[in-house]
Amino acid sequence: MGESHSGNGSQDWESGEWFLQRVMFHEKQRAVKVLHGGAGDGRHTRLLLDLIFVQPASEVHAIGCYDGPDGERLREAFEENERVGGGEGRVHLYEGESREILAWMIAGEGYWESFDFIVLDGRPGGPELLADICQAWSHLKPGGVLDVAKSGPDCPVAQALLRVFSGRLDTVIESERLAVVKR
Numbered sequence: 001m002g003e004s005h006s007g008n009g010s011q012d013w014e015s016g017e018w019f020l021q022r023v024m025f026h027e028k029q030r031a032v033k034v035l036h037g038g039a040g041d042g043r044h045t046r047l048l049l050d051l052i053f054v055q056p057a058s059e060v061h062a063i064g065c066y067d068g069p070d071g072e073r074l075r076e077a078f079e080e081n082e083r084v085g086g087g088e089g090r091v092h093l094y095e096g097e098s099r100e101i102l103a104w105m106i107a108g109e110g111y112w113e114s115f116d117f118i119v120l121d122g123r124p125g126g127p128e129l130l131a132d133i134c135q136a137w138s139h140l141k142p143g144g145v146l147d148v149a150k151s152g153p154d155c156p157v158a159q160a161l162l163r164v165f166s167g168r169l170d171t172v173i174e175s176e177r178l179a180v181v182k183r
Contacts, residue, residue, distance in 0.1 A: 031057035033114060035139055037098045037132055038121035038149075039064035042078030046085035048119075061092045061115070063101045099128065102135035115139050119147040129157045137165065140182045145172065147179040 032053045039045050039062035048060055066075040075095075082091050094101045098120075105111040118136045120129070133148060140146055146169075148158065158178045162171065165180070173179040 029055060031055045031059075032116045034058070034060040035111075035115040035118040035136065036060050036062045036121070037102070037119070037136065039078060039093065040121070041074050042081035044119070044121060045078070045091060046081040046087060049087055049090055050085055053117075056090075059090045059092065060087070061094065061105075061111075063094050063096070063098045065097055066095055098132050099135065102132065102139065106135065106138055111139050113139065113141050116141055116144045117147070118144065119149070121149045126157065130160060133157065133161050134164075137182070142182050144182050145179055146182065147173075147177060149177055 032055070034048055034053060036045050036048065042062070042064075045060050045062045049058065053060070062078075064074070064078060066072065078093065082088065082093075094105075118140050120132050120136060129148070133146070136146060148161070155178075158174070161178065161180070162169075162174075168183050169180040170183065171178075171180050
């Protein structure tokens, strides 16, 4: 990658993830609207803009929960990554639980089917991840990509997504991540 990205290691990046996202979004001249759930320290958000969605009109709407003992440190790291990466004006941070933010975006802000790419990071499988996926689906444009971390092929939540939205998606990657395209 060759670039320095601050973050204190709260999010690990795998080479397969970069390959996946670069292949899916090789059309760098088009502005892309991204929703990033689980923004954490902001490294992933910054890297999305620095390396994948480089068109200046691209933007990331990031959701981060900064409660608890590490909350302030993570929030400061997010702000530093935004500043160093030149994300000012291109990054919109929403603080709180993803389920609440996603519901608010549907109900009051008119984000229905408005995102080209949605990545859900940082939440292990379970009911919370399933709720995030179902709400995120409403935000995804037809032809858009939903990329879910920590959802390997044996993950019950990943299997539920594939069953529930069967006939309305195409599977792109089904490994340690699940990436699907909305029809």
